[in-house]
Amino acid sequence: MKGYIKINKEFCKECHLCIYACPRGCIIPTKEYNSRGYHPVASDEEKECTGCTLCAVMCPEVAIEVYRE
Ligand code: SF4
Numbered sequence: 001m002k003g004y005i006k007i008n009k010e011f012c013k014e015c016h017l018c019i020y021a022c023p024r025g026c027i028i029p030t031k032e033y034n035s036r037g038y039h040p041v042a043s044d045e046e047k048e049c050t051g052c053t054l055c056a057v058m059c060p061e062v063a064i065e066v067y068r069e
């Protein structure tokens, strides 16, 4: 199964729980800032997301949407 995620950068509070949760290493930190002063995470397009939803379930800010192809 293949999937992809969309991250709402404004919702992200940089806790990195999603990074620890993803078994494929698809989520990476960034140096950019959102309006709340956090560095939001981003998806690494070169990694293969399976659409397992673990990252979205883990996110306390509901910042991640998961789509399956
Ligand atoms: S859906 Fe699964 S594989 Fe895809 S980014 Fe989230 S945790 Fe990683």
Ligand code: SF4
Pocket: 007, 011, 012, 013, 014, 015, 016, 017, 018, 019, 040, 041, 058, 059, 060, 061, 062, 063, 064
């Ligand atoms: S779990 Fe949610 S709030 Fe935490 S770093 Fe990931 S996207 Fe941001």
